[in-house]
Amino acid sequence: MAYDVIVVGARVAGAATAMLLARAGLRVLAVDRVAFPRDTVSSHQVQVPAVARLARWGVLDRLIAAGTPPARDVRFDSGRVVLAGRYPPVGGADALYSPRRTLLDAALLDAARSAGAEVRERFRVEELVWRDGVVAGVRGRCGRGAGVVAESARLVIGADGKHSFVAAAVGARVRRSAPVRTFAGYGYWSGVPLATGELYHRAGRVAAAFPTGDGLTVVYLASPLAELGAARHDLLAHHLAGLDHCGDLGARVRAGVLAERLRTTPDLPNVVRAGWGPGWALAGDAGAVMDPVTAQGIAHALADAESLAAAVVAGLGGARPLDPALAAWERQRDHRLRPMFDLTLRLAELRQRRIDHALFAALAQQPAEVGRFLGALAGIVPADRYFTPRVVLPLIGAAALRRLRA
Numbered sequence: 203m204a205y206d207v208i209v210v211g212a213r214v215a216g217a218a219t220a221m222l223l224a225r226a227g228l229r230v231l232a233v234d235r236v237a238f239p240r241d242t243v244s245s246h247q248v249q250v251p252a253v254a255r256l257a258r259w260g261v262l263d264r265l266i267a268a269g270t271p272p273a274r275d276v277r278f279d280s281g282r283v284v285l286a287g288r289y290p291p292v293g294g295a296d297a298l299y300s301p302r303r304t305l306l307d308a309a310l311l312d313a314a315r316s317a318g319a320e321v322r323e324r325f326r327v328e329e330l331v332w333r334d335g336v337v338a339g340v341r342g343r344c345g346r347g348a349g350v351v352a353e354s355a356r357l358v359i360g361a362d363g364k365h366s367f368v369a370a371a372v373g374a375r376v377r378r379s380a381p382v383r384t385f386a387g388y389g390y391w392s393g394v395p396l397a398t399g400e401l402y403h404r405a406g407r408v409a410a411a412f413p414t415g416d417g418l419t420v421v422y423l424a425s426p427l428a429e430l431g432a433a434r435h436d437l438l439a440h441h442l443a444g445l446d447h448c449g450d451l452g453a454r455v456r457a458g459v460l461a462e463r464l465r466t467t468p469d470l471p472n473v474v475r476a477g478w479g480p481g482w483a484l485a486g487d488a489g490a491v492m493d494p495v496t497a498q499g500i501a502h503a504l505a506d507a508e509s510l511a512a513a514v515v516a517g518l519g520g521a522r523p524l525d526p527a528l529a530a531w532e533r534q535r536d537h538r539l540r541p542m543f544d545l546t547l548r549l550a551e552l553r554q555r556r557i558d559h560a561l562f563a564a565l566a567q568q569p570a571e572v573g574r575f576l577g578a579l580a581g582i583v584p585a586d587r588y589f590t591p592r593v594v595l596p597l598i599g600a601a602a603l604r605r606l607r608a
């Protein structure tokens with residue numbers, strides 16, 4: 203059978219894209235080399251704009267029904283001041299959620315299936331099919347030893363993650379990249395009750411603690427990549443020592459119980475690739491991946507799914523030719539991505555500049571402003587419209603600026 207679209211990879215980017223395309227009436231095949239529910243190495247703060255999308259798509263209710271608690275209040279601790287506030291609401295959503303990936307990815311994939319997408323699990327794509335220089339399908343197999351199956355489509359979407367097979371096979375140009383700056387460790391703890399979500403920014407550390415399902419707290423720590431060699435001797439000890447620098451978080455975590463093994467990874471590239479070409483497009487991490495220090499990957503994947511699906515529906519439905527629709531989508535993606543990619547690279551340096559401290563101190567005196575600051579960190583307020591002299595200077599005041607310059 204020929205499909206309109208084959209989506210390679212069926213987690214947040216792929217399942218959401220397949221769901222939206224199928225809801226629009228396209229014939230969609232979504233494949234993944236694994237079977238779901240299946241965990242992946244990723245913590246899972248889902249930022250408010252992505253929560254709004256999940257609500258609109260009818261998926262949020264399932265996450266809530268499965269026991270995923272909201273985090274409406276957030277505490278940002280810079281080491282010198284603590285800022286407490288709420289995220290600005292987006293499209294009716296006013297909380298961050300941290301659903302386990304076993305739950306989130308499966309819920310999206312079920313929604314794709316219910317919308318009419320055909321889903322093939324344990325199917326690994328090994329090759330792309332080309333016709334006259336245009337990608338026209340995939341070849342792959344369901345498990346080792348199984349025969350090779352070819353499937354054809356008018357468009358193949360690579361939603362196959364940061365080491366995307368599709369991106370490599372089409373030779374997607376790297377538009378932007380930066381070296382890996384951090385390594386991440388995260389664990390699930392019981393007995394670490396949280397009143398709110400907690401964010402800690404320190405020189406050489408960023409930590410986050412949020413409630414997830416089953417009464418557990420997911421605690422994340424970013425450390426400089428340069429520390430990995432030494433940390434490897436005892437990753438848990440390094441993780442706990444890092445948390446000890448974060449107010450009383452270390453003590454609270456030590457008093458709790460590690461419910462699952464600590465996950466640690468230095469596989470944190472910062473890359474933006476071309477988003478489309480003849481017969482192909484890339485969604486989520488496959489097209490653009492950034493350090494998880496800002497916890498933006500899922501929000502980016504769902505935003506990609508929505509905007510890419512709209513472009514594909516317009517392009518394949520005849521509203522406009524496909525290539526210009528994809529080109530316009532790519533421009534919009536890059537425009538959306540740039541401020542957060544820049545902020546992420548800066549935060550991944552794990553440095554604190556004097557101007558940052560001045561801003562935090564000023565915000566401590568102006569609690570009504572804290573929500574907008576949290577919104578800029580979370581991708582609700584575009585970072586390039588917040589972290590600018592026009593916004594920051596009036597907040598910190600001329601006198602503080604003179605002291606900084608002295």
Ligand SMILES: Cc1cc2nc3c(=O)[nH]c(=O)nc-3n(C[C@H](O)[C@H](O)[C@H](O)COP(=O)(O)OP(=O)(O)OC[C@H]3O[C@@H](n4cnc5c(N)ncnc54)[C@H](O)[C@@H]3O)c2cc1C
Binds near residue numbers: 215235248326
């Ligand atoms: C340590 C860490 C912490 C993170 N924390 C957060 C966070 O708190 N919040 C947040 O928003 N983001 C976070 N992220 C980022 C987030 O995990 C990613 O951005 C997100 O998973 C990207 O989703 P995706 O669907 O694009 O790709 P993936 O989740 O990587 O899914 C790709 C899928 O493609 C499949 N696949 C690959 N190759 C093939 C093939 N050849 N054939 C068939 N299938 C294939 C894979 O099996 C996989 O299921 C974190 C990442 C890391 C590493």
